[in-house]
Amino acid sequence: MGLITNILTFPLAPVRGTVWVLDQVLLTAEREYYDPEPVRQELRRLEQQLLDESITPEEFDRREDDLLDRLEWLEANQQRLRNPS
Numbered sequence: 001m002g003l004i005t006n007i008l009t010f011p012l013a014p015v016r017g018t019v020w021v022l023d024q025v026l027l028t029a030e031r032e033y034y035d036p037e038p039v040r041q042e043l044r045r046l047e048q049q050l051l052d053e054s055i056t057p058e059e060f061d062r063r064e065d066d067l068l069d070r071l072e073w074l075e076a077n078q079q080r081l082r083n084p085s
Helices: 003-008 010-033 037-051 057-082
Strands: none
Touching (some): 037 057
């Protein structure tokens, strides 16, 4: 932007700053929401529960299927975000 544009749009500076902050918050929230690591941790906990016999094999299978579906969805979304074409 040129000097004249900066001078003329100076009153909008707080708005631009607010928009930038909101963009950063949104990006951080998306990164956390689409992060597959918490699902992987839950899969590890689930496997440990099966080994400890605190859940039945049927319960393990049901919950594992749900977690694997979620993990697949998250990884597909991460791939889409990396390669938006």
